[in-house]
Amino acid sequence: MNDDRARLRQLEAKLELxxxxxxxxxxxxGFNPEQVDNVALPSSLANLYLxxxxxxxxxxxxxxxx
Numbered sequence: 635m636n637d638d639r640a641r642l643r644q645l646e647a648k649l650e651l652x653x654x655x656x657x658x659x660x661x662x663x664g665f666n667p668e669q670v671d672n673v674a675l676p677s678s679l680a681n682l683y684l685x686x687x688x689x690x691x692x693x694x695x696x697x698x699x700x
Contacts, residue, residue, distance in 0.1 A: 642696045649689045656682045 657667040659682060665673055675683060 652686045
């Protein structure tokens with residue numbers, strides 16, 4: 635259980651950093667980060683978005699166990 639909590643904290647910190655980076659990169663390219671579902675993303679942003687989603691899914695999986 636402690637391993638899950640430690641992993642959860644690690645993933646949440648990683649997601650926060652990834653999200654901040656994604657939002658910064660979106661703005662740098664002239665996109666509004668809140669409109670991510672309505673724009674075609676360049677591949678670098680799409681990969682970053684996918685990584686955010688993967689980490690968020692891992693977090694939900696761990697939370698679902700507890």
